[in-house]
Amino acid sequence: MTRAELVQLIKSRKSYLCVGLDTDITKIPEHLKDKPDGVLEFNKAIIDATRDLCVSYKINTAFYEAQGVAGWQTMQQTVEYIGNEHFKIADAKRGDIGNTSDQYAKAFFSALPFDSVTVAPYMGSDSVQPFLKYDGKWAIVLGLTSNKGAADFELQPCGEGLLYEKVLKTVSQWGSDENIMFVVGATQADSFTAIRQIIPGHFLLVPGVGAQGGSLKDISEKAMNNDCGLLVNVSRDIIFASGGADFAEAARTKALGYQQEMAKYLG
Amino acid sequence: MTRAELVQLIKSRKSYLCVGLDTDITKIPEHLKDKPDGVLEFNKAIIDATRDLCVSYKINTAFYEAQGVAGWQTMQQTVEYIGNEHFKIADAKRGDIGNTSDQYAKAFFSALPFDSVTVAPYMGSDSVQPFLKYDGKWAIVLGLTSNKGAADFELQPCGEGLLYEKVLKTVSQWGSDENIMFVVGATQADSFTAIRQIIPGHFLLVPGVGAQGGSLKDISEKAMNNDCGLLVNVSRDIIFASGGADFAEAARTKALGYQQEMAKYLG
Numbered sequence: 001m002t003r004a005e006l007v008q009l010i011k012s013r014k015s016y017l018c019v020g021l022d023t024d025i026t027k028i029p030e031h032l033k034d035k036p037d038g039v040l041e042f043n044k045a046i047i048d049a050t051r052d053l054c055v056s057y058k059i060n061t062a063f064y065e066a067q068g069v070a071g072w073q074t075m076q077q078t079v080e081y082i083g084n085e086h087f088k089i090a091d092a093k094r095g096d097i098g099n100t101s102d103q104y105a106k107a108f109f110s111a112l113p114f115d116s117v118t119v120a121p122y123m124g125s126d127s128v129q130p131f132l133k134y135d136g137k138w139a140i141v142l143g144l145t146s147n148k149g150a151a152d153f154e155l156q157p158c159g160e161g162l163l164y165e166k167v168l169k170t171v172s173q174w175g176s177d178e179n180i181m182f183v184v185g186a187t188q189a190d191s192f193t194a195i196r197q198i199i200p201g202h203f204l205l206v207p208g209v210g211a212q213g214g215s216l217k218d219i220s221e222k223a224m225n226n227d228c229g230l231l232v233n234v235s236r237d238i239i240f241a242s243g244g245a246d247f248a249e250a251a252r253t254k255a256l257g258y259q260q261e262m263a264k265y266l267g
Numbered sequence: 268m269t270r271a272e273l274v275q276l277i278k279s280r281k282s283y284l285c286v287g288l289d290t291d292i293t294k295i296p297e298h299l300k301d302k303p304d305g306v307l308e309f310n311k312a313i314i315d316a317t318r319d320l321c322v323s324y325k326i327n328t329a330f331y332e333a334q335g336v337a338g339w340q341t342m343q344q345t346v347e348y349i350g351n352e353h354f355k356i357a358d359a360k361r362g363d364i365g366n367t368s369d370q371y372a373k374a375f376f377s378a379l380p381f382d383s384v385t386v387a388p389y390m391g392s393d394s395v396q397p398f399l400k401y402d403g404k405w406a407i408v409l410g411l412t413s414n415k416g417a418a419d420f421e422l423q424p425c426g427e428g429l430l431y432e433k434v435l436k437t438v439s440q441w442g443s444d445e446n447i448m449f450v451v452g453a454t455q456a457d458s459f460t461a462i463r464q465i466i467p468g469h470f471l472l473v474p475g476v477g478a479q480g481g482s483l484k485d486i487s488e489k490a491m492n493n494d495c496g497l498l499v500n501v502s503r504d505i506i507f508a509s510g511g512a513d514f515a516e517a518a519r520t521k522a523l524g525y526q527q528e529m530a531k532y533l534g
Binding site for chain 1: 291329333334358361362364368373378393394409412417420423426437
């Protein structure tokens with residue numbers, strides 16, 4: 001999916017919501033737990049209930065890998081079920097030397113139909129560049145993450161600024177705002193103004209709203225750009241809004257709340 | 268596998284060789300390419316040919332993920348085939364917020380029988396700690412990698428030293444040399460002395476010998492400690508030593524060369 005197509009989706013749906021399919025098999029409703037395709041059935045119901053309210057789905061690969069071969073199968077069936085009217089993110093935090101990142105790009109962009117993969121920047125340019133060779137595909141590189149551990153390295157002084165600032169400055173030179181996005185956690189709202197000075201044009205994938213406590217209002221006021229420039233991810237707060245048989249309906253109600261708030265900020 | 272067990276293996280086999288199963292399906296011999304289980308058959312032959320010469324196998328997950336569901340199945344069958352007489356590394360470069368790293372740890376330590384996973388440090392403590400909760404299992408954290416991109420961030424000034432030095436100092440505090448190892452590329456031999464000053468006791472997983480040009484002699488002279496403290500990985504130079512039907516025999520010859528050289532350095 002190109003940037004122009006993504007921006008068009010955001011305008012038409014009045015939403016920059018990404019629904020995170022971090023589908024923990026221990027948290028799905030009881031009536032689905034024992035089914036062989038319980039996670040897939042859960043995901044399909046969530047997707048059907050939220051399609052018109054969001055522009056993106058983010059599949060957290062860890063929750064699928066934890067189920068072994070069957071989990072990878074469920075991931076494939078889920079991403080195929082989403083179709084082509086949403087920006088599909090493999091939240092996989094990959095990154096390795098060039099010949100290995102080539103294989104990861106192949107895994108998510110050829111063997112699976114994702115539009116983007118989250119990538120860890122630590123190993124530098126050759127670990128990121130293989131993800132930039134596919135037309136209409138994106139690397140979403142970790143900038144400043146939402147977790148407590150961000151303080152250990154990302155927020156440490158490095159050269160003239162902080163490490164994450166160096167990452168934003170350096171990585172943004174390896175591609176363009178047509179094929180690179182950055183992860184910036186919603187819990188880091190104090191940093192959004194500084195981040196927009198470094199990368200005014202790039203899309204940001206913003207996790208951390210909902211269960212992690214980030215504010216949609218703060219992010220939207222501080223980090224939106226002329227093309228919106230935001231994909232705000234909500235996982236647990238939507239998909240596990242109810243633990244009962246009404247889980248899909250409850251997810252839709254939550255997602256609708258986020259979408260309506262986003263419509264206001266989009267103006 | 269505990270540290271004591273690993274050290275015992277190294278002593279008994281007179282080897283600290285790790286064979287890297289970066290099995291690129293396009294590079295296996297012609298007679299295996301069209302078989303549905305060609306990669307598994309290749310891996311089994313390599314393992315059988317090298318079992319007595321190495322102490323570890325490293326499965327590079329990217330090459331399996333690139334083959335989708337079938338690839339994950341091959342990875343599982345391969346790691347199960349290795350058995351319990353080798354230290355089994357999932358070279359997966361994972362790392363995410365705590366609740367997600369929990370799932371990655373489950374994927375490789377429960378759903379699959381690996382002894383260790385390579386982990387990227389960028390996201391900090393909560394991204395690494397879930398891998399340290401399993402008895403006899405290890406996190407192998409990226410320190411200074413073998414690729415050109417190491418210059419972009421790892422070798423940049425950060426606080427009082429370089430970023431990778433800060434990573435070694437910080438991460439080594441999160442566990443012990445009984446559950447944390449570090450990746451240090453063989454191409455970074457100039458840095459081995461400095462690294463051993465920071466982490467004298469930890470095991471290092473050293474890729475980059477062979478196709479990437481690192482010297483086994485240099486590493487061994489500069490970085491070996493009283494418990495050996497090294498796992499030197501060789502992938503392409505062993506597994507693709509011959510592209511013909513004699514690939515396993517050729518792999519054994521190469522592995523034997525490395526093992527004999529290692530026996531000398533072990534003294």
